[in-house]
Amino acid sequence: MTATTTTTTTTKRTLAALGACCTPVGSAEFDEHDAAELAKGFAALADPVRLHLLSLVASTGTSGACVCDLIEPSGRSQPTVSHHLKVLREAGLVTSDKRGTWAWYHVVPGRLDQLRTALR
Amino acid sequence: MTATTTTTTTTKRTLAALGACCTPVGSAEFDEHDAAELAKGFAALADPVRLHLLSLVASTGTSGACVCDLIEPSGRSQPTVSHHLKVLREAGLVTSDKRGTWAWYHVVPGRLDQLRTALR
DNA sequence: AGAATGTATTGACAATCATCGATATATGGC
DNA sequence: GCCATATATCGATGATTGTCAATACATTCT
Numbered sequence: 001m002t003a004t005t006t007t008t009t010t011t012k013r014t015l016a017a018l019g020a021c022c023t024p025v026g027s028a029e030f031d032e033h034d035a036a037e038l039a040k041g042f043a044a045l046a047d048p049v050r051l052h053l054l055s056l057v058a059s060t061g062t063s064g065a066c067v068c069d070l071i072e073p074s075g076r077s078q079p080t081v082s083h084h085l086k087v088l089r090e091a092g093l094v095t096s097d098k099r100g101t102w103a104w105y106h107v108v109p110g111r112l113d114q115l116r117t118a119l120r
Numbered sequence: 121m122t123a124t125t126t127t128t129t130t131t132k133r134t135l136a137a138l139g140a141c142c143t144p145v146g147s148a149e150f151d152e153h154d155a156a157e158l159a160k161g162f163a164a165l166a167d168p169v170r171l172h173l174l175s176l177v178a179s180t181g182t183s184g185a186c187v188c189d190l191i192e193p194s195g196r197s198q199p200t201v202s203h204h205l206k207v208l209r210e211a212g213l214v215t216s217d218k219r220g221t222w223a224w225y226h227v228v229p230g231r232l233d234q235l236r237t238a239l240r
Numbered sequence: 241a242g243a244a245t246g247t248a249t250t251g252a253c254a255a256t257c258a259t260c261g262a263t264a265t266a267t268g269g270c
Numbered sequence: 271g272c273c274a275t276a277t278a279t280c281g282a283t284g285a286t287t288g289t290c291a292a293t294a295c296a297t298t299c300t
Contacts, residue, residue, distance in 0.1 A: 035168035042171075046163035047258080048155035055150055058240070067277065073150075080259055082278055101267045101276045116239040119165075119232045167288080187247065197290055202248055204288085221246045221297050 041115045044091030049074055050084045057094055057105045064106040161235045164211030169194055170204045177214055177225045184226040 057065045088094045092111040177185045208214045212231045
């Protein structure tokens with residue numbers, strides 16, 4: 001059952017609980033769609049291998065990194081690295097463009113900013 | 121095979137690939153342990169329900185929120201809410217203390233700061 | 241003590257995930 | 271055209287996850 005502090009008046013509180021428990025939780029009208037979008041971003045960061053890959057790509061600055069140089073430091077197989085990069089890409093954290101045989105990956109700073117801001 | 125730009129000299133590059141591909145990826149000597157720790161934090165944020173719960177708890181400021189007031193806005197069952205709060209707690213994002221029958225949850229700003237900082 | 245209430249745990253199940261080997265696709269060099 | 275290389279996709283598998291009903295635990299009130 002819901003409750004409130006003695007100093008707060010709210011609706012939807014039983015008489016028995018009045019003065020017993022919580023300040024009412026802020027409405028903070030939480031957009032269901034935004035939450036899902038943010039969660040997808042954080043899900044992409046929720047793996048140590050992906051964090052490592054992202055860090056490697058980010059550390060190249062604007063130059064970007066090609067997959068061939070990410071495989072060995074990641075300690076994972078080439079298909080696994082490709083998979084993780086796809087996850088990062090679909091989460092909007094990196095972009096990829098193909099130049100010749102190589103695929104170049106760049107970070108998307110705006111997306112990182114967005115996630116960082118959400119933790120404010 | 122690994123590659124490099126024409127302007128960069130590195131070890132571990134084949135002659136054939138020299139001047140063909142990437143700037144060498146920054147060492148950014150990535151601590152395996154830190155990555156796992158960060159990943160755990162982001163994993164806790166990788167669910168819309170948990171983001172919502174965290175937002176609700178955070179919106180109470182220093183007062184904190186008791187579980188009873190989180191269940192209904194979350195749209196999930198009480199055990200599910202309890203489970204998600206446990207995940208958030210074990211990720212270091214919230215603390216819980218029991219006062220009487222009620223359990224009060226507070227955010228841990230330092231942990232949020234740490235994750236925010238990790239996003240550069 | 242017994243009833244009612246707030247929260248946590250257990251058990252089960254479907255869904256998603258991380259990983260790799262095998263294979264496919266594409267590009268460049270000969 | 272043929273071969274080597276770079277990357278992506280497919281298929282399989284073991285692990286993890288989100289969810290709820292049922293249950294256990296703890297506290298307060300009568």
